[in-house]
Amino acid sequence: MAGLRAIGLRNRPAAGTVCRFPEDPGPCLMTTAERIFKSLRRNGLAAIPTVLVIVVLNFFLLKLAPGDAADVMAGESGAATEELMRQLRARFGLDLPVLGQLQAYLGGLAQGSLGFSPRYNMPVTDLILQRLPRTLTLMGFSLSIAIALGLLAGTVMALNAGRWPDRVLSVLTLLLYSVPGFWIGLMLIVLFSIKLGWLPSGGSETIASGRTGFDLFVDRLRHMILPALTLALFYVAVYARLTRAAVMEVAEQDYVRTARAKGLSAFAVGSRHVLRNALLPVTTLAGMHIGGILGGAVVVETVYSWPGLGRLAFEAVLRRDYNVLLGVLLLSSVLVILANMIVDMLQAWLDPRIEVR
Amino acid sequence: MKAGPVDASSPLLDVRDLTIAFGDTVRVRDLSFSVREAETVAIVGESGSGKSLTGLALMRLLPRSARIAGGAMAFMGRDLAVIDEPELRRLRGREIAMIFQEPMTSLNPVLTIGAQIAEVVTLHEGLSRSAARRRAIELLDRVRVPDPARRVDDYPHRLSGGMRQRVMIAMAVACGPRLLIADEPTTALDVTIQAQVLDLLDGLRRDLSMGLILVTHDLGVVGQWADRVVVMYAGTKVEEAPPGPVFADPRHPYTAGLLAASPRVGGGRSYRSGPLPEIPGNIASAVDEAGCSFAPRCPHAIASCRLARPPLVRVGEDRVAACPVVNVAEPAP
Known part of the structure; x- marks a missing residue:
């Protein structure tokens, strides 16, 4: 309860307030809510490039592994022709050059799509x-x-x-x-x-x-x-x-x-x-x-x-279902980043000495 | 034990033969002194003399490895050395309070100073949340923290050392204690702040008519603020007297050495006019000394000093000293 009360914007100094205590370093008193907000903003901005780098790295790492979804599906059916494999690859964009695939993936990501799973036959x-x-x-x-x-x-x-x-x-x-x-x-x-x-x-x-x-x-x-x-x-x-x-x-x-x-x-x-x-x-x-x-x-x-x-x-x-794997990895990194943000907020709340600059 | 009748002549605190030991090593031996109401008693000595341990023992806050090995500490009809934990908790913070040497680390960094002050009054006086907060603001005002209504919600790291020590004092006097123990309250502070803090303590002592034990190594502090001085060396009291006579005419070689080594007292001598005299050797040499613990460093020591611990003897009006070499004991009146 005390914590909830402390988060309220009590004693917030008006804009331009001059510090009355000259021995204080830095700006005037920062309330708990302000400290939390600052930590949130800093983390949020830093997260975007981090996620992007993670996606690109993961993409290339997965492309290094041999085989793709078409191979697995063909293997499982036991009677796949070259023709069918080509069709499968064309349908899921697996026939594009690697950079083209990355471009397509990032393009989809920008529109909020994580791609399509050939295996589960759903987004x-x-x-x-x-x-x-x-x-x-x-x-x-x-x-x-x-x-x-x-x-x-x-x-x-x-x-x-x-x-x-x-x-x-x-x-x-x-x-x-x-x-x-x-x-x-x-x-x-x-x-x-x-x-x-x-x-x-x-x-x-x-x-x-x-x-x-x-x-x-x-x-x-x-x-x-x-x-x-x-x-x-x-x-x-x-x-x-x-x-x-x-x-x-x-x-x-x-x-x-x-x-x-x-x-x-x-x-x-x-x-x-x-x-x-x-x-x-x-x-x-x-x-x-x-x-x-x-x-x-x-x-x-x-x-x-x-x-x-x-x-x-x-x-x-x-099953070499790389779209799904990429999606899971992306989501995991977002979860980790979110968790770090929550911890930073928690710390800003627990420890008043943490004043994010 | 039974509560005795409180009359004006009986002291507020009466320490008799207090002995504090770490395992088998005795660090304070047979220490006796008393504090009357509204009196300031200074306990003086160098590091390791046992003066801080004495203060902690009165609060029963000794480090885990130390124990009270003997003696009694009579306070308001109780013996602080033996009372049980619940009784002790009722006394601590309410009747007997303590402030510490390090204001920078003595406050909890994650709680506002208001919450830390309010905690004491909530505990001992059962005040409501808002009443305790109002009391905290009053107390901050009383210890002259500027703008207390705003500062009450501040965290300790936003305050300077002097301000933090004022907060410590506010916490200590929050319930109007009968006895306040100040363990080197100004050692960690700027010289300019020291006098302010001591003035504040002195004013509070007078207003609340509480006994004040000032543990210090600073003879300048003693001269200005104490009613009586207890000089300790290696865990024993070597001299006790009012400050005036002590400075004018020390009756123990250790006191004389301390005074000679101090730039502020002793006739206008300053560190500018040449090197200050020092007491040769160090306090560690007193360990396991069978006779007078100061004998290894004493310029007046004779053979008999090393054989037996010299007793405290009356050497004048209201003063005792433990040195038979420089004093010829006066017959009891």
Whole structure:
């Protein structure tokens, strides 16, 4: 609540206000809203050339790989003539020279089109939009799990530094840190789906069950727990280690002693003064991890047959459906850039010392 | 323990034989002093003398590796050395407050100064959000922060060191404490700001009639603002007296050495007129000394100084010193 209030344009100095405190460097007080807006504008402008470079690089990288969609389709049908291959290539623009294809792709992009998928026989934009919500939900859920469990474990470790809860959790996080995601995924399936039978082993909801409303929500949640957990566990370890270090460092700061000198309880000191400052490095890292989580989603979605972008990308690679792959990669880069913008905004809100120039 | 009757003669704070140790290393040994209402007591000594530890011990804010190994700290009918955590939290910030040496790092960078001041009054007086905010503005005004209604929403990094120390003071006196501990409050500040901050503290002491413990290494500060001086060396009190007599006639070789090394007191001597005298050696040489801890650096030391710790003896009206060589103890009246 305090945060929402702080975002309001309180005490905004009128244009041309002269600073009354000569010892202040720079302009007069910048409100939280202004700081956030500035960070947004700077990031937004920087994003355009970044995305363009990513698209062009990806395009050439994919063209380096042997084979195209026509080859795969012909191979699958088992009886394709030269004539049919030529027709297929002409239809999807695959017969143009590479630079011509790039030009056509960028031209389509400028009009908001991501091209056409020969394989799915539908526009790539529609295909991606169909899959995007599933992947976003999965990512959001697993990132929430990772941050919540990570902060909790890290704080417990820091408060008990050197004693047994710290040691046990240290070993546990090290384990999570070093075990590959697909293996954890398979083991979770073995344990919770096969042995215990508590949770479904794949898919995103029970097919044709006719559930609606709350039932449907619970059903989807049950399907999401295992994949989200698989994706999250590595990051739980990362955030736990980071939180432990950050909390221990912040706890040594002079202002924490000041807070204790006020007579605040250990909980109030911890939540109001320590954790808020310790959150800063965690949010930075969490933002950088969005890209990694997207990459991890490819594996996890394949293991759990989760109908999301990751599996779409995986299938697109196998079928040389480069328009789809390019679209997924483009969207991923946009997601990462968006995530960075959100983190910058979050930081501008959390840390008043960040004043974007 | 039982609360004793409060009469005018009993001191506000009475520290008896306070001993602070890091593991087996004793850093403050058998320290006794008292603070009366509205009195300013300066604790003077060089780095490592244990003066800051003493201040932190009174708040029970010692570093985790340190502990109070003995002694009592009687304050308002309680012994600060033994009271439990909830009782301690009720006293901290309300009856006994502390300001620290480093105003740059002693404020939380992610909270507005108003929120940090309001936190104390909300906690101890249960004020509502808006009332606490109004109180914060009043307090900022009281410590002479210009334009307090606007500054209340500022973050610490927008303030200069002097302003931040004023905010620290506002936080400390927010609930009208009986005792304020100021741990080197002006060391990190510009000389021009130092006097302002000390004047402010002195005014608040008078208005709130609170006891003030001024931990410092600056004898100039002591001369102008303290009612009584406790000189510490390597964790022990070596001399205690009102500042006037101390400056005129130090009764311990360490005090004399400090005065000689200070450019401001001692008869118009300045760093321009030649090198200042210094006390040879350093405080680390006092570790594990069986006798007088100052003996290795003392120009007057005799063989017996190194054998036993010299006791504090009365050496005049309202003053004690721990040096049998330069003092012949006066008989008790």
